[in-house]
Amino acid sequence: MKKVLIAGATGYLGNYVAQAFKEENYYTKVMVRNLEKFKEKGINADEIIQAEITRPETLINICDDVDIVFTSVGITRQKDGFTYHDVDFQGNLNLLNEASKRSVEKFMYVSVYNGEKFKNLKICEAKEKFVEALRSSGLDYRVIRPTGYFSDMSEYFGMAQKGKVYIFGNGNNQINPISGKDLAKFCISAINTGRTEPEVEGPETFTHNQIANLAFEVLGKPRKIIHLPMGIVKGAANIMRWLMSSKTYGPFEFVATILSQNMVAPSFGSDKLENHFKSLKP
Structure with a gap:
């Protein structure tokens, strides 16, 4: 059974993604910052890890025995003192660094449609900076780009x-x-396609x-x-x-x-x- 690590499972998309992977018979390992919020969502998962993507020390060994890493972590409105750079770029980079150490089969990330075109925007600047790091990581990857x-x-x-x-x-x-339900299905379908940055x-x-x-x-x-x-x-x-x-x-x-x-x-x-x-x- 393939094992997937899902970051951002309590978010709008991550919730559906966790459910979709489970329905496809993946072993689902979800990373959450707030356990109470996770419990309120009623998400079905095989394993729950409490960690914070902005704190790399909490991510050590989180990718052990993981085949696929999926992250939709990002912020639209900055809060809790975090900036787009802190979360969308550095947070996801912290997770990518752990995935690279374990040579996971695939790393999946959700950015935005035409993200490269919008790099002048603060939100997209951080997301696309991470995409550049992902492209250079040497891992097989997918960047999903919804509008x-x-x-x-x-x-x-x-x-x-x-x-x-x-x-x-x-x-x-x-x-x-x-x-969110349809996009989650698309994300899973993108795993075995040849397109590294599909738009949808x-x-x-x-x-x-x-x-x-x-x-x-x-x-x-x-x-x-x-x-x-x-x-x-x-x-x-x-x-x-x-x-x-x-x-x-x-x-x-x-x-x-x-x-x-x-x-x-x-x-x-x-x-x-x-x-x-x-x-x-x-």
């Missing part, structure tokens, strides 16, 4: 619940978001206006969308970069950049965004 998760689209649903959805730009750029997204393509309208439709509320001119948004992002910490401007500039262009990758899966929104209804 967006259903959980990201929940932001639209939350605004719609309050009566107004704010969209940067005209809202006509497209994206095909994917569910969900089965449905929407404009951002259509996603907002879908949220209102599911809620049964009148549609009210407010478009913020992209020129003003980008100007604000530039000012924030000069005057504020990356903790504040990082998420803002990332969203502003994503909404300013099409983010459509090869489709995979069958889950529908409408059903996700319905699951969020109170």
Whole structure:
């Protein structure tokens, strides 16, 4: 039986990945920082290791007898005093160093679609710096590149619940978001393919206006969308970069950049965004 080490199992994607590997008859070894949070998730795993990816001394020998390492560890909003560099780059590098010592068969990491193109953004800078280290590690690897998760689209649903959805730009750029369940299946399918950095997204393509309208439709509320001119948004992002910490401007500039262009990758899966929104209804 193949053994997989999963880092980030309590996160949105990691939760589904742990379940998917288990369903494929892998021996699942999950690395968690907060045991209580892990227990609340009700994740089924063969082995639980309490460790912190930002503390390399807690990772010693964690890759013993492991065939595959999977990590989706990363932060969208900096917290607990950690920066993108601390977690997305250095934290994952700590894990990669341990995996290299044990010469694991494969190291899998989840970055973002067009990550190399977005290296000027603080969030992507840290992720792609780690990707560069992974490429140079000598290990067989996979970098999974999704365009967006259903959980990201929940932001639209939350605004719609309050009566107004704010969209940067005209809202006509497209994206095909994917569910955590479908992306987890794709990650496992990518293990035995020849592509080292596959791009992927969900089965449905929407404009951002259509996603907002879908949220209102599911809620049964009148549609009210407010478009913020992209020129003003980008100007604000530039000012924030000069005057504020990356903790504040990082998420803002990332969203502003994503909404300013099409983010459509090869489709995979069958889950529908409408059903996700319905699951969020109170």
